[in-house]
Amino acid sequence: MRKLIDKFVFTICSLSTVLVLSILALIIIYIFANGVLAINLDFFTKLPKPVGEDGGGMVNAIVGSIIMVTLAALISIPISIGAAIYLSEFGKGFLATIVRFLVDVLAGVPSIVIGIFVYTIVVLPMKRFSAIAGALALAIIMIPTVVRATEEALRLVPQTLREAALALGAPYWRVVLEIVVLSARSSIISGVLLAIARIAGETAPLLFTALGNRFLVTVLDRPMASLPVQIYSYAVSPYDDWHRQAWAATFSLVIFILLINLSVRFFFRTKE
Amino acid sequence: MLVKNRNMENTSLESKEVKEVKEVKESKENKEEAKNLKVEVEAENLNFFYGEKQALYSINLKIPEKSVTAFIGPSGCGKSTFLRTLNRMNDIIVSARVEGKILLNNQNIYAPNVDVVDLRRRVGMVFQKSTPFPKSIFDNIVYGIKINKLANSRTELQQMVEQALKQAALWDEVKDRLNDSALALSGGQQQRLCIARTLAVMPEVILMDEPCSALDPIATEKIEELIVELREKYTVIIVTHNMQQASRVSDYTAFFLLGQLIEFDETEKIFTYPKEKKTEDYITGRFG
Numbered sequence: 001m002r003k004l005i006d007k008f009v010f011t012i013c014s015l016s017t018v019l020v021l022s023i024l025a026l027i028i029i030y031i032f033a034n035g036v037l038a039i040n041l042d043f044f045t046k047l048p049k050p051v052g053e054d055g056g057g058m059v060n061a062i063v064g065s066i067i068m069v070t071l072a073a074l075i076s077i078p079i080s081i082g083a084a085i086y087l088s089e090f091g092k093g094f095l096a097t098i099v100r101f102l103v104d105v106l107a108g109v110p111s112i113v114i115g116i117f118v119y120t121i122v123v124l125p126m127k128r129f130s131a132i133a134g135a136l137a138l139a140i141i142m143i144p145t146v147v148r149a150t151e152e153a154l155r156l157v158p159q160t161l162r163e164a165a166l167a168l169g170a171p172y173w174r175v176v177l178e179i180v181v182l183s184a185r186s187s188i189i190s191g192v193l194l195a196i197a198r199i200a201g202e203t204a205p206l207l208f209t210a211l212g213n214r215f216l217v218t219v220l221d222r223p224m225a226s227l228p229v230q231i232y233s234y235a236v237s238p239y240d241d242w243h244r245q246a247w248a249a250t251f252s253l254v255i256f257i258l259l260i261n262l263s264v265r266f267f268f269r270t271k272e
Numbered sequence: 273m274l275v276k277n278r279n280m281e282n283t284s285l286e287s288k289e290v291k292e293v294k295e296v297k298e299s300k301e302n303k304e305e306a307k308n309l310k311v312e313v314e315a316e317n318l319n320f321f322y323g324e325k326q327a328l329y330s331i332n333l334k335i336p337e338k339s340v341t342a343f344i345g346p347s348g349c350g351k352s353t354f355l356r357t358l359n360r361m362n363d364i365i366v367s368a369r370v371e372g373k374i375l376l377n378n379q380n381i382y383a384p385n386v387d388v389v390d391l392r393r394r395v396g397m398v399f400q401k402s403t404p405f406p407k408s409i410f411d412n413i414v415y416g417i418k419i420n421k422l423a424n425s426r427t428e429l430q431q432m433v434e435q436a437l438k439q440a441a442l443w444d445e446v447k448d449r450l451n452d453s454a455l456a457l458s459g460g461q462q463q464r465l466c467i468a469r470t471l472a473v474m475p476e477v478i479l480m481d482e483p484c485s486a487l488d489p490i491a492t493e494k495i496e497e498l499i500v501e502l503r504e505k506y507t508v509i510i511v512t513h514n515m516q517q518a519s520r521v522s523d524y525t526a527f528f529l530l531g532q533l534i535e536f537d538e539t540e541k542i543f544t545y546p547k548e549k550k551t552e553d554y555i556t557g558r559f560g
Contacts, residue, residue: 092366163361164403164466168416168473169393178415183406 028254035251038244043252048214054241058249060216061230067218068131068210068226069200072138077192080143081181084150089176107144114140115205123209131217131224134210138199145198149191153184190268197260201253203228227253311375312337312507313358313477318372320353320531322365327353329532330372335524337476340499340508342518342539345528346559351511354528355479358509359395360388376477393420396470400482402462404454409446412454412465413437416473432472440468441498460491467498471506478502480510484517496521515555519543527551 042057049056083103087096118137123129157180165175181188206212211223212233227249234246313335320328328350335341343351353362360381362368373380381391393416405412413433423429433450437443442464446457454465463483470478480499484492499521502508512518518525519539526536527548535542535551546552553559 158401158403160399160401161403161405163364163397164399164469165405165415166364167359167361167392167395167397167479168419168469169389170416170419171389174419179405185406 031247031250031254034247035254038248039251040248043245043248047216052239056245058225058227058230058245060213061225061227061249062252063216063218064131064210064213064225065200065227067220068135068138068206068224069196071132071135071220072142072199073192073196075135076139076142076146076195079139080146081150081188083143084147084154085176085181087147088151088154089172089180103144103147106140107148110204111137111141111202112204112207115207115209118205119208126221128221129209129211129223131210131220131222134206134224134226135220137205137209138202141202141205142195142199145195146192149194150184150188153187153191154180156187157183186268190264193260193264193268197257200257201228203232207232310337311335312377313509314373314375314378315354315357316373316375318354318357318370318374320350320357320362320371321367321369323367327531328357331533333526333533333536335507335509337507338503338505339523340503340510340521341524341526342522343509343511343526343528344513344515344518344554345534346554347513349528350531351526351528352481355481355509355511358477358479359392359397361392361397363388393473394475395477395479396473396475397479398463398466398470398481398483400485402459402466402486404457404462404465406453406455408451409454409457409465410450413469413472416469420473422473436468436472437465439471439502440464441494441501442468458491460487460494463487463491463495464498467495471502475506477507477509480508482511482513485513492517515543527554529554 042055044057044062045059046055046057047060048058083099087100087103091099115137118133118140122133122136126133161183162175162180165179166172170179206226206229210226210229212229213223213225217224231246231249231253234242234249237243311334313333315331315333318328318331319326331354343355345351356362357370357374358376358381362370370382372382374382376391376395380386405415407415410433413436414429417423417429417432423432434443434447437446442461445461446452446465454462457465463486467478467483483499484495487495496517499508499510503523510518510522522539524536525539525542527534527542527546527550529550535546535548537547542551543555546555
């Protein structure tokens, strides 16, 4: 009887694992199958053709995504790492607990809510959708992930390393910035990269902040295209060629995110 | 029994050195103590608490300068805690509280006007686990020098690094690869690097918290030789679990038990004619 239960539990767990893996495998196979056929050089180099015409590409969305994700990273990384340093090195007691709780709450806020929030405080006063609003929404989404990853990384730095630096006559702030952060750098970088991979695929917060644009723009106070939004609008369109291009965009986005995840695994996690 | 005999041999060998050191000191003559040695570190009625729990009970101790003092005692007896009160490393533990005085060159380091950062430069520390920074060998040594602004030029900096590595008997092993990561060194080399790093900021006192307990016998031997050499210039205080080590390297030994200083005397005396029954029980291995 005992052996029977043992087998039963083992079977259930194995089946669940297979199910999880097969879902992922199905998604990736499906995207690859559709994407490989749909992708071509034009996709990366040409602007969208006028509505109804076949051909063209998504260079506007690719450039837009790169600009907004970079900007979001530039905004959120210093804030997040600063907050993480506070939480791990300086924050003791009640205030730190509150901050940690709020960061968790922020991580749980649906991304569309963050989109609406940025819409209210940036888009409405500016009276225009803009890349900066989109980047801001992405930055807010990125913050909690980076804060928690960085805090974890800093906490893993052995206490004796801090003490060793203090024992050399280093003031605490220098110990933190020069020794602790340096020791945790690979984990911090991988945390940041994973957060970037996450926001690169965000659609909802961009829908009513950056909106989208059929032309190539590099000015930050204008509406800007992005891959996820373009995928969304092409996928719901009635044109077959747009569906094809949506697959191509999905394919390249997934490849990008996979590459980031893999590079994190191989370059920054080798020591652990 | 065998062990005890070996102790006696070691200590009798060392006693010559101890006497020599004493003679040098006597010429300087500083009559603060009956033994005519200048006191570098002194604890006056020191009590220490972790929150409600008292870890040290009215410790009184005078440690002479330019000597090696070993703290021995079973785990949890407070020897590491006491060591860490000497450079106020316990300050970073939130619940820690100190009563009483620690005098460094007759100055109370717990006085309100003391600059803790400067104090820690004067009282260096080496830890049980080697703690190289994730930088190059060169930069590991440079870190403390730069922070304390001890070098005025690039050449001076290089000289100081070389000197520190030589003092720690590491120079010959690393001089061709100063720019390699310190993490690539062996455990014993890392520990000597940490000692070199400490020496580079020119401390007066060096605290060592079980510096050899993670090392193999050969690396341990090198560190011990180093400690004996350091006595020429520095006051060394070492916490050790290894009584043979205490008898090999130290001039003075303090025996701690349950947060109390049971006995403090010349190492030779502690290991041959301890005054206290508890000390004798411990060094003969009856407990601990």
